[in-house]
Amino acid sequence: MQCSWKSVVLLALASIAIQYTAIRTFSTKPLSLLCSVGLAPTGHAVNCSLRDLSRLGQETLEASDQGCEEIPSPTPSSPSVSLPPFNASKRTHILILATTRSGSSFVGQLFNQHPEVFYLFEPLYHVQLALLPRLAQRNLAERRVMLGAARDLLRSLYHCHLNSLENYIRPRPANHSTDKLFRRGASRSLCTPPVCEAPLGREGQTLVLADEGECVRRCGPLNVSLAADVCRAKRHAAIKTVRIPQISDLRALIEDPRLNLKVVQLVRDPRGILASRIETFRDTYRLWRLWRATGRRPHNLDLGQINTVCEDFLRSVSAGLAKPAWLRGRYILLRYEDLARFPLQKARELYSFLGLDMDHSVEDWIINNTRGSSDLSSRQKFTTVRDSAANAENWRVKLSFDMVVYTQTACQPLLELLGYKTVFHPRELRNLSHSLVEDRTFLPFF
Ligand SMILES: *[C@@H]1O[C@H](CO)[C@@H](O)[C@H](O)[C@H]1NC(C)=O
Ligand SMILES: *[C@@H]1O[C@H](CO)[C@@H](O)[C@H](O)[C@H]1NC(C)=O
Ligand SMILES: *[C@@H]1O[C@H](CO)[C@@H](O)[C@H](O)[C@H]1NC(C)=O
Ligand SMILES: *[C@@H]1O[C@H](CO)[C@@H](O)[C@H](O)[C@H]1NC(C)=O
Secondary structure, X not given: OOOHHHHHHHHHHHHHHHXXXXXXXXXXXXXXXXXXXXXXXXXXXXXXXXXXXXXXXXXXXXXXXXXXXXXXXXXXXXXXXXXXXXXXXXXXXXXXXXXXXXXXXXHHHHHHOOOOEEEEEOOHHHHHHHHOOOOOOOOHHHHHHHXXXXXXHXXXXXXXXOHHHHOOOOOOOEOOEEOOOXXXXXXXXXXXXXXXXXXXXOOOOEOOEOOXXXXXXXXXXXXXXXXXXXXXXXXXXXXXXXXXXXXXXXXXXXXXXXXXXXXXXXXXXXXXXXXXXXXXXXXXXXXXXXXXXXXOOOOOOOOHHHHHHHHHHHHHHHHHHOOOHHHXXXXXEEEHXXXXXXXXXXXXXXXXXXXXXXXXXXXXXXXXXXXXXXXXXXXXXXXXXXXXXXHHXXXXXXXXXXXXXXXXXXXXXXXXXXXXXXXXXXXXXXXOOOOOEOOOOOOOOO
């Protein structure tokens, strides 16, 4: 029957749209809801610009479940702040657009460490979990709904309406209090006063929260209302996400003049991403490990896993480099390898592009976390990079030559665009004194 697949898609779409409708009914005007789920009449004045969201790979859920990207540096607690009034006009909203294992936690820290930035680590995790809990369901219509929901939530979060997030948290928070916020401990603002008045130590000092787990243990449930107050009191807000595939997915937000959104697109050599994912997402990338171990490519290898990364990067970066008017002053491209080699310089460039003053606490954090440090403990397996320059290219000793050739063939146009050199011989691959990262400057445009 010719229309059967359509019925299936429609049915799936309806069910997820109903979930989303239920989530949104308290605040949404009917038209914007239809728009959000991609059902608004075409030609209507409202800008829906919904597009293919076929990119949300399985790894984005797996990544989250493992919670393994990093353990942040100690977060010194600051004295209680008195909260000044919300000043929307001066606010800059920052989005770190990234993919898993591309160094996004590290970039997130460049903002998390700033005392005037309210930082959220991967809040869209809750959207994905609430709307697409089953990984098997990966059809376009559902992803469109999710992307619409993700955009709506981002807009709310930048405006500090953190209760919008509560709608996606399971179990649903009662009395604006939850202990289920994903990776709460990665956000300094949520682990320091006034959101977290950690118990007093013996000397009457507020305890320094050394890591994410300690934040969660000591701070008790998160008071979402209080967190929203703090969000309003900070001058800027930054959100990191690996759940938005391409820059064009953000166009409606970027064009919203009230939002003043600036996007830091983080890219990394796909060969490096692959090597890192193979280590981290052991189930999803099982066949790649098999390839590495046996030297033979499994016939049922999921090529989509790396193709998706390269396609998304290629489309986003091409869009950015074409300098369209809607990205003017709002887009900066950052190669992870450059950040790893010149962390302070690159951080300063980011801050300068954003028009923000770089606080000394950010510099201190960079210096503490990028020198080759001898105090590596085992729990830092997933930390932001120490001795970062060496780490950025260590995929060259972790992937087999075949895997490298395979990946660079699939991603050839992207490698050229970003200035990553292809290798033609194993000797060239393993010779680390010969860098595969061309010197390139990607300047923002205004
Ligand atoms: C929420 O607050 C109300 C009134 O303060 C209280 O009666 C109720 O037990 C609280 N619910 C939960 C789940 O804490
Ligand atoms: C949460 O913070 C608000 C202030 O924003 C306060 O009024 C409320 O009592 C707090 N709730 C709890 C459970 O502490
Ligand atoms: C940097 O490291 C020193 C020594 O370990 C520590 O006292 C300081 O608080 C750290 N600063 C930051 C911003 O992490
Ligand atoms: C490694 O690369 C460097 C720089 O390109 C070159 O001078 C050197 O001969 C190479 N070593 C080997 C063993 O190929």
